[in-house]
Amino acid sequence: MALVPITELLKKAEEGGYAVGAFNCNNMEIVQAIIAAAEAERSPVIMQASQGAIKYAGLDFITGMAKLAAEKATVPVALHLDHGTSFEQVMQCIRSGFSSVMIDGSKLPLNENIALTKKVIDVARAVGVSVEAELGKIGGTEDDIHVDEKDAFFTNPEEARIFVQETGVDALAVAIGTAHGQYKGIPELDFPRLEKIRSLVSIPIVLHGSSGVPDEAIQKAIKLGVRKVNIDTNIREAFVAASRQVLDNDAKEIDPRKVLGPAREAATAVIREKIRVFGSNGKA
Ligand code: G3H
Ligand code: 13P
Ligand code: ZN
Numbered sequence: 001m002a003l004v005p006i007t008e009l010l011k012k013a014e015e016g017g018y019a020v021g022a023f024n025c026n027n028m029e030i031v032q033a034i035i036a037a038a039e040a041e042r043s044p045v046i047m048q049a050s051q052g053a054i055k056y057a058g059l060d061f062i063t064g065m066a067k068l069a070a071e072k073a074t075v076p077v078a079l080h081l082d083h084g085t086s087f088e089q090v091m092q093c094i095r096s097g098f099s100s101v102m103i104d105g106s107k108l109p110l111n112e113n114i115a116l117t118k119k120v121i122d123v124a125r126a127v128g129v130s131v132e133a134e135l136g137k138i139g140g141t142e143d144d145i146h147v148d149e150k151d152a153f154f155t156n157p158e159e160a161r162i163f164v165q166e167t168g169v170d171a172l173a174v175a176i177g178t179a180h181g182q183y184k185g186i187p188e189l190d191f192p193r194l195e196k197i198r199s200l201v202s203i204p205i206v207l208h209g210s211s212g213v214p215d216e217a218i219q220k221a222i223k224l225g226v227r228k229v230n231i232d233t234n235i236r237e238a239f240v241a242a243s244r245q246v247l248d249n250d251a252k253e254i255d256p257r258k259v260l261g262p263a264r265e266a267a268t269a270v271i272r273e274k275i276r277v278f279g280s281n282g283k284a
Contacts, residue, residue, distance in 0.1 A: 003070045003099035005130035006078045006228065007170045009044045010204040013227045018279030019218075022046035022080060022206075023271055024232035026053045029264040030239065031065045036264075037271035038075045041281040045075060046100070046228065048082040063096040075284035080132070082230070090120050094129050102173070106134040110159055117167045132228070135163050136175030138208045141183050154193060161200035171204045171228055176221075178209035181233055189217050191224060198225035206230065211237075215277045222278065229278055235267050242266035 009020045025031045025047050038045035047069070049062045057065075063079065070077035080100040081093045090101045103120040105113035117133040124131045136155030137143075155174040164172060174197055177189045187209075198205065204227035210218060211233035218229060242262040246253055253259060275281050 001070055001073060001076060003067060003079045003097065004076050005128060005170075006046055006080060006100040006132070007130040009046065009076060009078060010171060010227045012044070012283065013280065014204060016279075016283060017222070018283060019207075019222045019227050019229045020044050020046055020280050021271065021274050021278050022048050022082075022228050022230045023235060023274075024048050024050055024053065024082060024230070025062070025066070026050075026056055028065055029260050030235060030267055031069050033235070033239075033264050033267035034271055035069045035073050035077065036268045037275060038077070038284070039073060040268070041272055041275045042284045043075060043275045043280040043282070044077075044284045045275075045280075046078045046080050048080040048102075048230070049098075050082040050232070051085060053082075059092060059096050063093075063098065067097055078130075083134075084120075087116065087119055091123065094124065094127060098129065100130040100132070102132040102134070104134045104173075106137055106173075106175075110135075110163065114163060114166050117163075117169055121167060121169060130170040132171040132173060132206055133163070133167065133169045134173040134175075134208075135160055138173065138175045139179055141179040141181040141209075143179065150190065154190060155197060157193065157196040157200050160197045164201045164203055169203065171206050172201065173206040173208050176207075178207060178213060180209045181211075182237075183212040187213055187217075189213070189221060191220060194221060194224045194226070204228060211235075218277055219279075229274070231271075231274055234270050234274070238266040238270040239263040 023034045066079040083104040105116040137153045205225045206228040207226045208230045210229045
């Protein structure tokens with residue numbers, strides 16, 4: 001199948017009350033793991049590439065691998081730019097063949113974030129590419145956000161309403177207590193805030209930094225309108241742990257396939273588990 005925009009997948013997720021996993025890919029083995037997991041679970045899937053992934057693998061390699069994987073797949077696959085930083089980069093990804101993009105203007109003042117997002121939407125819409133934007137600061141687990149700072153960092157529901165109304169964006173990433181990377185403790189999500197956002201905004205909500213968030217919390221967020229759940233760190237952990245185990249068992253192993261094969265299998269297993277938690281299994 002050809003790559004599809006995320007709007008198509010998220011519309012069905014909204015109707016069915018589940019979420020679609022968006023899994024970060026950095027190399028061939030992870031691309032294959034994402035597709036293998038989605039096929040095994042009969043699930044739609046979003047493959048996404050970060051700045052780091054594009055820098056590491058090269059934009060043409062990411063697009064080439066994703067396109068080939070999607071063509072061979074019997075489930076719907078989207079290729080999405082994760083945390084796009086500029087209008088220029090978004091254009092490069094669209095030209096390269098991405099079916100969906102994120103423009104992350106969350107560091108900008110609200111009016112500038114709106115203007116940048118609108119500029120991207122004007123072009124993306126014309127070529128059938130979907131757009132995700134971010135409001136609020138998601139950050140990393142190292143950015144220790146104190147309770148009294150919540151209002152400054154988390155998504156303001158009224159601003160979310162204005163943002164969606166003014167931009168017409170397809171999906172909105174919100175800051176409600178998750179962070180990118182490994183958590184030190186157990187993250188606590190601000191569900192009342194999510195509920196408030198959802199009451200003011202009818203488009204699909206995106207949850208970033210979802211690795212390490214307890215399954216029950218993810219499922220509660222899905223009940224409250226989250227339709228795209230981003231996972232990277234848990235894939236990295238499984239991939240590297242499996243590679244490390246091979247090398248720990250035999251320090252003389254020099255065949256990359258013997259190291260990366262089990263890593264690919266471990267990544268597939270984690271992604272399958274996530275798909276079941278998100279409830280998108282059997283939906284393709
Ligand atoms: O959004 C964060 C993702 O985990 C990507 O991280 O830029 O190191 O690939 P990365
Ligand atoms: P994690 O690495 O915390 O799973 O976050 C992934 C993410 O949000 C990518 O945009
Ligand atoms: Zn993210």
